[in-house]
Amino acid sequence: MSLRSNVLAAGILLSAIVSPASAEEVGKVGVDWVGNDIVVEAVTDPKIKGVTCHVTYFDRSIIDRLSKGNWFEDPSNNSIACRQTGPIEIGDIDLSKEGEEVFREGMSLIWKQLVVNRIYDKANDTLIYLIHSRQVVDGSAKMAISTVPLFNEPVTWTKGKP
Numbered sequence: 001m002s003l004r005s006n007v008l009a010a011g012i013l014l015s016a017i018v019s020p021a022s023a024e025e026v027g028k029v030g031v032d033w034v035g036n037d038i039v040v041e042a043v044t045d046p047k048i049k050g051v052t053c054h055v056t057y058f059d060r061s062i063i064d065r066l067s068k069g070n071w072f073e074d075p076s077n078n079s080i081a082c083r084q085t086g087p088i089e090i091g092d093i094d095l096s097k098e099g100e101e102v103f104r105e106g107m108s109l110i111w112k113q114l115v116v117n118r119i120y121d122k123a124n125d126t127l128i129y130l131i132h133s134r135q136v137v138d139g140s141a142k143m144a145i146s147t148v149p150l151f152n153e154p155v156t157w158t159k160g161k162p
Contacts, residue, residue, distance in 0.1 A: 022043075022103075023041035023042065023043045023055065023103065023105065024041060024042045024043075025039060025040070025041050026040050026041060026042045026054070027039070027040035028040070036058065037058075038056055038057070038058060039056065039057055039058075040054060040055070040056050041054070041055045041056075041057075041105075042054055042055075043055055043102070043103045043116060045102050045118060046102060047090070047091040047092065047093050047100075047102070047118075048088065048089070048090050048091065048093065048118070048127065049086065049087070049088065049089040049091075050084055050085060050086035050087050050088040050089060051082060051083070051084060051085065051088060051127065051148055052082065052083060052085040053080055053081065053082040053103075053116060053129050053146065054080070054081050054082075055078065055079070055080050055103070055114070055116065055131060056078060056079045056080075057077065057078040057079075057105075057114055058077045058078075077142060078114055078131050078132075078133070078142070078144065079131070079144050080116065080129055080130075080131040080144050080145070080146045081146050082127070082129045082146040082147070082148050083148065084148055084153070087154065087156070088148075088150065088153060088154075088155045088156065089155075089156040089158065090155060090156065090157050090158065091158050091159070092158070092159050093118065093120060094118075095120055095122070095162055097119070098117075098119075099117045099118050099119030099120070099128070099130070100117065100118050100119075101115060101116070101117050102116050102117065102118045102129075103115070103116035104116075113133065114131065114132075114133055115131070115132055115133070116129055116130065116131050117129070117130045117132075118130075120162075121147075122162060124149075124151070125149065125150045125151045126147050126148065126149045126150060126151070127147065127148040127150065128145055128146075128147050129145065129146045129147070129148070130143060130144075130145050131143060131144050131145070131146075
């Protein structure tokens with residue numbers, strides 16, 4: 001088995017083991033005559049009740065894939081907006097500066113993933129949600145953030161506020 005096959009097999013296995021939040025498609029807007037769409041999905045944070053993020057990304061049509069090549073990949077263009085949608089209850093979250101992955105979705109057959117990470121900014125009592133693309137070979141500089149301030153909000157910390 002080649003190194004590339006081993007890396008692919010390990011990635012598939014890891015994807016099956018780690019199960020971040022799932023998304024629900026709430027909108028789909030056609031943007032051109034060849035069938036390309038912008039998809040809007042609602043993502044709930046599995047460790048924080050009462051916060052919903054809306055994620056958008058570009059979904060290429062079959063016609064676009066056939067005419068332009070690069071068959072297996074969608075662009076890294078994406079956006080995120082997160083808001084309080086109910087009483088906030090925070091479970092056992094990662095408090096490190098790197099934060100924690102809360103959502104991941106494939107944007108190509110093998111190599112690219114759309115990822116949402118959550119970071120807690122303790123000094124400003126704010127949840128930060130970062131959306132970016134992850135690629136095996138080169139990372140993507142295209143990213144966006146959204147914040148949910150917790151200041152002066154009734155928040156329940158199940159493990160106690162840090």
